[in-house]
Every structure is written in C-alpha cells, then in structure tokens.
Amino acid sequence: MPQNQMNPTMFDVPDGRGVRRFAASLAIFSLIALTVTTWILFDVAREQEIVARIIQHLPESDMAVAQELSGDLRLRSKLSFLLVLNIIGTAIAFAFVIRGYLSSERSLRDAQVLATDIRASMDGGIITTDRNGTMTSLNPRGRELLGLGENEGVGMTPSQAGPEHALLESICNEVNLRQTAIRDRDYTINRNGHEQTLRAGCTRLKNQRDETIGTVIHIRDVTERVLMEQRLRRMERYMGLGSLAAGLQHEIKNPLSALSLHIQLLCERLAGDTHDNETQELLNVLHTEVARIANVLDSFRNYASVNELGRSWVDVATLIEKLVRFLHPQTKKQNISVKVDLPPESLGAIEADSVRLEQVLLNLALNALAAMPQGGTLRFRLSKKEDFLRIDVADTGNGIPPDIQSQIFDPYFTTRNEGTGMGLALCDKIIRQHAGSIDFSTGPSGTEFSVLLPMEETP
The missing domain is CATH 3.30.450.20 (PAS domain)
Structure with a gap:
C-alpha cells in the first residue's frame, strides 16, 4: 500500500451504491417512458392517417362520427405531447441527480484525501x-x-x-x-x-x-521528553543538595579546621617520642580522615557554589588536544589508544568558562580510563548539531550496568573505592550553567558521553 494511501476499510463511509441504484432505476424508467411515448406517437400518427383515408370515402351521414373519432385522436395526440414534456422534465431531473452524484463522489474523494493527508502529516x-x-x-x-x-x-x-x-x-x-x-x-x-x-x-x-x-x-x-524529565528531577535533587551542602560547609568546616589544627599540634608534641608507635599511627589515621572529610566539604562547596562563569571565547578543539597531551603518560601506562575526530574545517569558538569546561572533559576522560583497566580505545569527537557544539567522549569498556544508569549523575554516587562520586554531578552542573546538556549511551561495547553546548557567532 503506498505511503499516502489508507486502507478503505478503516473509514465507515457510504460508498454511493444507494445513489447509483436510484440513478440507474431513474434511467431505466426514463428509457421505458421514452419508448412508450415514441410508440404512442407512432400509433396515433398511423391511426390519424387511416382515419383521414376513411373520411374521404364516407357518406355525409357518417361524417359526425368520423369527426368525433378524429377529435379523440387529436386528444390522444395532446396527451402524447404532455407525456413528452413529462419525459423531458424527467430527463432534466435525472441530469441534476447525476450532477449531484458526481459532486458527492468528488466531495467524498476530497474528504478521504484530506483525511489521508492529515494522518500522513501527524507526528505520532x-x-x-x-x-x-x-x-x-x-x-x-x-x-x-x-x-x-x-x-x-x-x-x-x-x-x-x-x-x-x-x-x-x-x-x-x-x-x-x-x-x-x-x-x-x-x-x-x-x-x-x-x-x-x-x-x-x-x-x-x-x-x-x-x-x-x-x-x-x-x-x-517521547525520548527527548523523558530525558528532559530526568534532567528536571536531577535539577530538583541538586537544588536540595546544594542548600544542604552550603549548610554543612558552614556548620562543619570551622570545628573541623579546629580539630585538624589540634591534631597537628599533638603530632608535633609527640614527634620526639619514638617509643609510642601505636599513638603515632592513630594520630596519622585521624589526620588522614580529617583531611578526607575536608575534601568532601570542599567538593560540597564547589557543588553548591553559584559563582558566575568566567566566560570567554574558547576553542574546544584546542582544549581536547591539550587534554590528550596531558593524559598521554596515563594512557600509555594503561595501553590505551587515543583517537581524536575533529572536523576538517574549524567549527569556531564558543563562549564558555574554559577552566570549568576543561574540568568537565578531564572528568569524562578519567572515568573512561577507569572503565578500561586492561586497555582499550579512548575517543574524542567534535561535531556540530544544529545550533549546538557536540563533544563526544567514548570508551570501549564494559558499559554501565542498567540498574545504576539512572544514578550516575547523582552526587556522591560511585562504584569505585576511591573518589567522592561528585565528578559527573559537577560535570552536569557545569554544563547546565552553560545552558547545555550532557547525556550518555552505553552497552557491552562501551560508553559514550555526549555534551551539547550552544554556539554563538564569534565577534
């Protein structure tokens, strides 16, 4: 079935068979009436001719009867003429019926074509x-x-x-x-x-x-709508966590700094005592854990920060090349091949915070390296999608398990023993501050993160 053609059974519309039957019946009736009229006219004419010949040979005494018969024939002739007029009227009515039928057929075809065009134009x-x-x-x-x-x-x-x-x-x-x-x-x-x-x-x-x-x-x-709903839910969670982060930073940072200072003073006082190794070891643990809590609070502070972006014109291709050189020792150590796909012609610069954008690319690249401990391929791809600059960072790891895919942008969610789990949350926040979006696709052959950033004309 052609693409713009619909199955006729899907519409329960009249097919015109009743009109066609009526038109056919009217045509047959008109034909019969015309035949009868022709036969009557021919018969009357023949009878008038016979009467005329008979009158010529009748005596005067029979002329009155003959004239009466002739009058009856003339009356029949008038009735025949009236019948002819009736036939003509019927023919005219029949013509109007045919015209109406053709018009209804045309309207029906137009309605079916319009319904087909509407269905073909629907987005659903x-x-x-x-x-x-x-x-x-x-x-x-x-x-x-x-x-x-x-x-x-x-x-x-x-x-x-x-x-x-x-x-x-x-x-x-x-x-x-x-x-x-x-x-x-x-x-x-x-x-x-x-x-x-x-x-x-x-x-x-x-x-x-x-x-x-x-x-x-x-x-x-509804793929885009579902992604948007997910982003909105993440944004709502982030706003709540941001308020919590600001409160924690204020309430915990000061006493934690005091605790860290006193631990340091205690370590200095016991530095000369080489006999109590257990106490020294406990102090080292305290110092390490306090430092770890301080790092967590710093990441909270960074996440809750609402500072304006330091925007400038940034060439993303240059950022990627710089990042590849920075990662070279680590990629070489892990036996990871790095591929960079840049367009043959420059896509131009975007207005962004180069430091924070570099932080996003670094976090995505480090996550990709962590997903390939036995080696693989790290790929950077730069392209243009409508009015957005698209940055793809892909690995050839084992992919992200389905049961945690909805959580990877949540703050403090991580599957690794090291790290705070704030990397992707900060990436998402930074990209949203740039009026962009970040999403991913994953499977057994690897994961690809895609960043979209709005492009503006360079000055």
Whole structure:
C-alpha cells in the first residue's frame, strides 16, 4: 500500500451504491417512458392517417362520427405531447441527480484525501487493528516507529513487526477485554544502537452503528521528553543538595579546621617520642580522615557554589588536544589508544568558562580510563548539531550496568573505592550553567558521553 494511501476499510463511509441504484432505476424508467411515448406517437400518427383515408370515402351521414373519432385522436395526440414534456422534465431531473452524484463522489474523494493527508502529516503513529489484533492500516509515522517498510504492516500483528512492540498487542487485548481506553504506556526500543522511549495508548474503533470493529493505537516518540524529565528531577535533587551542602560547609568546616589544627599540634608534641608507635599511627589515621572529610566539604562547596562563569571565547578543539597531551603518560601506562575526530574545517569558538569546561572533559576522560583497566580505545569527537557544539567522549569498556544508569549523575554516587562520586554531578552542573546538556549511551561495547553546548557567532 503506498505511503499516502489508507486502507478503505478503516473509514465507515457510504460508498454511493444507494445513489447509483436510484440513478440507474431513474434511467431505466426514463428509457421505458421514452419508448412508450415514441410508440404512442407512432400509433396515433398511423391511426390519424387511416382515419383521414376513411373520411374521404364516407357518406355525409357518417361524417359526425368520423369527426368525433378524429377529435379523440387529436386528444390522444395532446396527451402524447404532455407525456413528452413529462419525459423531458424527467430527463432534466435525472441530469441534476447525476450532477449531484458526481459532486458527492468528488466531495467524498476530497474528504478521504484530506483525511489521508492529515494522518500522513501527524507526528505520532496511528495504527488500526481488527478484533483479532491484526493491523489494518498504518500512517507513515506508525510504520517508521515500528521499523517497517513502505508496504509492510497491514496483515501483521504488532509483535510480528518486532518483539519489542509486544506491549502494543498486550494493550489491544486489554482494551478488547475491559472495553476501556488505555493511555500513556511507555516502553523502550533499541534503534541503531540508541535507546528510544515510546509512549503508546489504545482506544476502541467503532463504526456508525456504535459497534466495536477493532482498536486504534497511537504511538509517540517521547525520548527527548523523558530525558528532559530526568534532567528536571536531577535539577530538583541538586537544588536540595546544594542548600544542604552550603549548610554543612558552614556548620562543619570551622570545628573541623579546629580539630585538624589540634591534631597537628599533638603530632608535633609527640614527634620526639619514638617509643609510642601505636599513638603515632592513630594520630596519622585521624589526620588522614580529617583531611578526607575536608575534601568532601570542599567538593560540597564547589557543588553548591553559584559563582558566575568566567566566560570567554574558547576553542574546544584546542582544549581536547591539550587534554590528550596531558593524559598521554596515563594512557600509555594503561595501553590505551587515543583517537581524536575533529572536523576538517574549524567549527569556531564558543563562549564558555574554559577552566570549568576543561574540568568537565578531564572528568569524562578519567572515568573512561577507569572503565578500561586492561586497555582499550579512548575517543574524542567534535561535531556540530544544529545550533549546538557536540563533544563526544567514548570508551570501549564494559558499559554501565542498567540498574545504576539512572544514578550516575547523582552526587556522591560511585562504584569505585576511591573518589567522592561528585565528578559527573559537577560535570552536569557545569554544563547546565552553560545552558547545555550532557547525556550518555552505553552497552557491552562501551560508553559514550555526549555534551551539547550552544554556539554563538564569534565577534
């Protein structure tokens, strides 16, 4: 079925057969009436000719009867003329009926074309099924979301289009069973290595007699919306944590500094006592843990900071090249190959805080190195996506497990023994301060973080 053509069974519209029957009956009636009129006229003319010949040979005594007969024939002739007028009127009415029929057919075609154009122009997928769940029509967007070709889909069930679409078949069965509409059921599919979130709903399909003849499935791609909702939830959590961080920094930093100072003084006083090694060891532990708590508070302070960005025109390609040189000793030690994909022509500079942007790239690169302890490939890619500069940092590690993917941007979440778990949280905050976004895709063959930063014309 062509892409802009719909299955006629999906519309319960009159097909014009009643009008055609009426028009055919009227045509047959007009033809019969015309035949009868012609026969009557011919018969009257022949009878008048016979009467005229008879009158010529009649005696005077029979002339009155002959004239009366001639008058009857003239009356029949007038009636025949009236019948002819009736036929002409019928023909005119028939012409109007044909005209109305052709106009209704044209209006019906226009309405069907308009309905087809509307469905083809919709951003969401519209699919109709029969009572058995077999698809009877799909608009172009529906075929695209189901991953079907131009002439595929009709006669199939949603699960036959792909096992990841089994939810569509399930909600169809549920609608047929419960006789109630279903809205906003989300499910995910993997398309070309990227995860998409689809939101589906289903309602009953009824004809003009209010009889259920199937279901209507509507599908939307809500991947961007789901990502936005996740970012908003992260932002809400960050705002609460930021307030908490400011309070902790104020309430704990001062007594902690005093504690650190007294530990230092105690260490200096006991420095000459070489016999009490256990006490010295305990003091070292205290000093180390106090320093660790201070680092945690510093990271809290950095996270809660609302300082304005020190914006300037930054060439991101130069930042990446500088970062690659800085990481060279570590990548060489881990037997990691570094690939840098830069466009042949410069994409220009962006207005950003170069120090904080460099911190983001460094954190992403260090996470990538940690994911490849046995070696692999670290890739930096720079490109342009609409009005945004896109920076991709990818590794060939084992990927991020599904059960923790929703938590990796949370403050203090880490799967490593070392570190505070604030790296990605700070990256997300810095990128949001630049009016950009940071997301990732992951799988068994590695993880790729993508940063989008708005571009402006350089002065």
